[in-house]
Amino acid sequence: MPQTRLDTARILDARQVIDPVFLGSPLYRCEALEPALGCAVSIKLETANPVRSFKARGTELVASLLAGRGEPRAVCASAGNLGQALAWSGRGRGLDVTVVASRFATVAKLERIRALGARLELVDGDHEAARERAAEIARCDGIRLVEDSLDIETCEGAATIGLELVESATSFDTVLIALGGGALATGVGHVLKERAPEVEVVCVQPLGAPAMTHSWHGRRVVSTDSAETIADGVAGRHPVPAVLDDLLLVADDAVLVREASIVAGMRMLLDHAGLVVEPSAALGVAAVLEDRDRFAGRHVVTIVCGSNVDPGAYHRWVGTAADRTA
Structure with missing residues (x-):
């Protein structure tokens, strides 16, 4: 594998430094999501910790x-x-x-x-x-x-999620990763490309905040004048060149999804998985919703990366149970 800034030996050592409360997050098959998505789905739940995100x-x-x-x-x-x-x-x-x-x-x-x-x-x-x-x-x-994503520690800390994926008993062929600054995608992607290169690494970003996705496709840094999305956790406008270089080595694809699909993904995670998530965490589900044919028959892992969401905004986006069944 071409060399990224990350080092697998350091990633392995990182597990000795990170408080165990942030390690070993749940990974489980969520069959309730599968009829609507048309593929096997496993969730890597990075919200079950004191700060409710992978960071x-x-x-x-x-x-x-x-x-x-x-x-x-x-x-x-x-x-x-x-x-x-x-x-x-x-x-x-x-x-x-x-x-x-x-x-x-x-x-x-x-x-x-x-x-x-x-x-x-x-x-x-x-x-x-x-x-x-x-x-x-x-x-x-x-x-x-x-600096998130530029500081290698933020990427290598996130990379421990990749170790947990490849060391699990779950058999999967695609991992869907929220793409913002790139720490999560480059970290997990580095491990997967080294230890499970047959797994497709698909990064997902909102259509309203597309800078890193445009940069990946163009193989050069593309900045945007604005970022308009409810997924505030991935709403950067100026990609970091060194992070893009890493992403080009470990990502197989980068896709953009609409706001309506993000909201639909949040609703599905609530209704079928019992999870209240922030918009960034629903990007993986949104990607499947927008391209069911691509993922049909696959076993995808979606990393649910955060659940820090304002209750008022969440209810405006997702609605009440009565709204969803009306």
């Missing part, structure tokens, strides 16, 4: 590294999940964590960041504005800037 696998590595070097402070930009994860990991290691987020970010995510003890700074604009402010704080204060 802490990476922040555990970052925080451990900083604590070991005697660096007591860190700052990151976050749409919400990375900030919660870094706050949780930093709190356990005595780190002073600052999170910069858009003031339009999901309220539930922002409240949880504060509850975990991080300093929260809100900026006008979107996630890219938060990234610029976080970089400014790091320069001015001389502290570590944690």
